[in-house]
Amino acid sequence: MELILDRVTKQYKNKIAVDRLSTTLKEGVYGLLGANGAGKTTLMRMICGIAEISSGEIRLGGEEIGVMGGRYRDLLGYLPQDFGYYPNFTAMEFMLYIASLKGLDRSYAKKQSKTLLQKVGLANEMRHKIKTFSGGMRQRLGIAQALLNDPKILVLDEPTAGLDPKERVRFRNMIAELGKNRIVILSTHIVSDVEEIADWIFLMKQGQFIAQGTLEDLKEHYLEVTGAGEAEIFNLEKLYLFYFEEGDEEYDAV
Amino acid sequence: MRYEWKKIFERRLNVIAMLLGYMLIGICIFSYISQERFYDEKTDSYIEGIEALRMEQARAEAQTDVITEEYMTELISEIQSYNMDLESDEAYTEIIRPLGDIFYFVAKSYTDMRENTIDRNALSKLDLANGARFYEHRMEKIRDYLNCDFSYGNYTEAEKAYWIEKAENTNIPFRWGSKSVMSNLWELVFVGVYLLFVVVICTSSVFSAEYESGAAFLLLTTKYGKDRMIWSKITVSVLFVVGYLTGGTLLSAGSTALILGLPGANLPVQLWNSVIPYNLTIGQACLGSLAIIMLIGITIALVLLCSSAGLRSSLATLVIGAAIIIAPAFFPMSKESGLWNHINYLFPVRAANLKEVMGLYVSYTMGNVIIPYVGMIVIVYTVISVMALLLIRRVFVRAR
Numbered sequence: 001m002e003l004i005l006d007r008v009t010k011q012y013k014n015k016i017a018v019d020r021l022s023t024t025l026k027e028g029v030y031g032l033l034g035a036n037g038a039g040k041t042t043l044m045r046m047i048c049g050i051a052e053i054s055s056g057e058i059r060l061g062g063e064e065i066g067v068m069g070g071r072y073r074d075l076l077g078y079l080p081q082d083f084g085y086y087p088n089f090t091a092m093e094f095m096l097y098i099a100s101l102k103g104l105d106r107s108y109a110k111k112q113s114k115t116l117l118q119k120v121g122l123a124n125e126m127r128h129k130i131k132t133f134s135g136g137m138r139q140r141l142g143i144a145q146a147l148l149n150d151p152k153i154l155v156l157d158e159p160t161a162g163l164d165p166k167e168r169v170r171f172r173n174m175i176a177e178l179g180k181n182r183i184v185i186l187s188t189h190i191v192s193d194v195e196e197i198a199d200w201i202f203l204m205k206q207g208q209f210i211a212q213g214t215l216e217d218l219k220e221h222y223l224e225v226t227g228a229g230e231a232e233i234f235n236l237e238k239l240y241l242f243y244f245e246e247g248d249e250e251y252d253a254v
Numbered sequence: 255m256r257y258e259w260k261k262i263f264e265r266r267l268n269v270i271a272m273l274l275g276y277m278l279i280g281i282c283i284f285s286y287i288s289q290e291r292f293y294d295e296k297t298d299s300y301i302e303g304i305e306a307l308r309m310e311q312a313r314a315e316a317q318t319d320v321i322t323e324e325y326m327t328e329l330i331s332e333i334q335s336y337n338m339d340l341e342s343d344e345a346y347t348e349i350i351r352p353l354g355d356i357f358y359f360v361a362k363s364y365t366d367m368r369e370n371t372i373d374r375n376a377l378s379k380l381d382l383a384n385g386a387r388f389y390e391h392r393m394e395k396i397r398d399y400l401n402c403d404f405s406y407g408n409y410t411e412a413e414k415a416y417w418i419e420k421a422e423n424t425n426i427p428f429r430w431g432s433k434s435v436m437s438n439l440w441e442l443v444f445v446g447v448y449l450l451f452v453v454v455i456c457t458s459s460v461f462s463a464e465y466e467s468g469a470a471f472l473l474l475t476t477k478y479g480k481d482r483m484i485w486s487k488i489t490v491s492v493l494f495v496v497g498y499l500t501g502g503t504l505l506s507a508g509s510t511a512l513i514l515g516l517p518g519a520n521l522p523v524q525l526w527n528s529v530i531p532y533n534l535t536i537g538q539a540c541l542g543s544l545a546i547i548m549l550i551g552i553t554i555a556l557v558l559l560c561s562s563a564g565l566r567s568s569l570a571t572l573v574i575g576a577a578i579i580i581a582p583a584f585f586p587m588s589k590e591s592g593l594w595n596h597i598n599y600l601f602p603v604r605a606a607n608l609k610e611v612m613g614l615y616v617s618y619t620m621g622n623v624i625i626p627y628v629g630m631i632v633i634v635y636t637v638i639s640v641m642a643l644l645l646i647r648r649v650f651v652r653a654r
Contacts, residue, residue, distance in 0.1 A: 045471065048471075048474075048475045049474075049475065050471055050474045050475055069480070070477050070478070070480070070481070073475055073476060073477045073479065073480075074477045076475055078471075078472060078475040079472075080468060080471040080472050082468055084464075084466070084467020084468040084469045085467070085469070086261065086264075086467075086469070088260075088264040089257075089260070093257070093260075096257075097257040098472070098476065100257065100478075101473060101476035101477065101478050101479055101482075101483050102476050102477050102478070103477040103478055145472075149477070
């Protein structure tokens with residue numbers, strides 16, 4: 001399965017949010033790193049079919065995703081950034097609601113919801129109303145709903161926001177596992193998340209990929225550009241700072 | 255669909271609005287019944303409430319079963335025999351109060367259609383040499399009205415012929431009886447116009463709340479997020495309008511029937527206004543009113559769903575909805591523009607008033623086709639509904 005981005009562009013009046021991005025994604029975990037306004041969320045929304053593409057196209061298995069419509073969305077799992085939950089729904093009701101929109105059979109949806117809520121540590125809270133949940137619990141619920149239809153393409157926008165360190169580690173392991181047989185795209189400000197689990201990393205700035213590759217590729221690139229010796233301890237955070245602190249971009253805490 | 259119902263019923267504002275709407279009906283039922291008064295000559299006192307309605311019914315039954323020429327001649331002759339100014343207090347005490355409803359019915363029947371108030375003295379001036387000529391006079395009155403010169407435009411010959419034919423085909427003679435209970439019930443059905451505010455409150459957030467919470471981005475990525483979910487929301491909203499308004503009617507009709515029965519439901523609508531050119535009973539007119547209010551409610555709901563999806567703001571949609579209902583009540587009728595008046599008649603607050611609508615002789619001419627007012631209301635609201643229905647999905651999916 002190949003998800004191809006072919007010169008994908010998003011333009012809002014005079015501002016280009018995503019600028020002619022091209023890449024091919026296969027099974028694995030892809031990390032998107034970039035400062036606020038770099039175009040990460042816009043790109044993810046275009047991949048999910050909820051932001052119109054100004055030019056270029058996104059294809060899955062050779063077919064344009066807009067043409068695929070419901071067939072494409074059937075393969076998709078999406079966790080939006082800061083999305084609203086229904087405060088008066090219980091966790092289980094919320095899962096079943098999303099499951100019904102994903103077209104899952106009710107008995108399967110129930111079983112799958114229980115399994116996933118257990119997986120994200122909400123088994124004991126499945127009958128509780130969402131309004132009683134902490135930010136981290138809501139985030140875990142969001143992750144669980146994204147997995148309901150066993151998606152082949154999983155798009156996670158800031159998935160670890162609000163999670164405590166223990167939850168984050170558990171979540172990273174889960175994503176690494178999921179990436180074995182599907183395309184997982186995750187965007188984050190938290191460099192260590194990407195560093196640990198992403199098979200391929202995209203650095204985004206002003207709507208473009210300014211660097212991409214495996215962690216090893218990026219290390220080589222960093223050493224080459226900065227002229228630092230092999231002896232220097234490299235981590236992705238250094239690379240991130242190297243790219244983003246130099247520019248005029250607003251820099252969010254890493 | 256069950257989750258869409260849950261969203262409507264779990265929003266506190268919606269629940270409060272729904273309860274307030276039904277409370278309003280309860281207050282109206284109480285107020286209509288308690289305000290009812292009947293003057294009892296035997297005890298020289300007023301009887302109030304349910305008993306007043308029963309007494310009035312008994313009086314109407316004692317007066318006559320059918321409005322015949324003979325009965326009318328006799329009645330008007332009796333009124334004239336007092337030789338009084340019928341606008342005077344003395345005439346009210348001596349003639350009008352004992353006769354009750356039938357006096358106003360007869361006086362209104364002999365009042366010119368252009369008059370806004372009942373000309374009581376029209377009965378004093380009436381020449382009874384050839385009898386009351388009640389039904390003949392009714393047709394003369396309608397013809398006179400249709401042939402009048404109006405500053406905002408006159409009836410075309412085709413319209414005149416259309417309305418005269420309709421008026422001539424009205425079933426005569428009219429049956430007589432007490433219509434008070436059914437008139438109260440009609441008022442309660444008309445309270446449905448105020449229930450439209452509840453419709454506005456409950457439908458204004460259906461789509462916009464998904465944007466306001468950010469959930470729209472998730473919903474639109476699901477398999478059915480761009481089609482079935484949208485249709486579910488629309489279906490639930492329409493069913494809510496129908497269910498809520500039907501509930502309101504059941505509450506008012508049920509309570510009235512339980513307390514008083516529904517006497518007068520089979521009387522002709524001409525007892526409201528003798529010139530009405532439709533062969534309907536008052537009960538049918540009440541059902542018709544409910545149907546029109548429901549159609550208007552569905553149209554408003556669909557328009558607001560469209561606005562909710564496009565504007566992505568519950569508040570802005572709420573304001574638009576309230577304006578659609580309230581603002582036209584303040585639009586004056588024009589003395590110059592017939593076109594404006596014809597448009598003005600179609601706004602919800604006027605269109606919902608079937609009792610008035612039926613006696614207005616308003617028609618819409620399109621080429622050779624004459625569409626009566628009620629027909630035009632149905633056409634306009636259906637067309638708007640269909641347009642809104644077609645737009646909602648497009649607007650919701652595009653507004654992303």
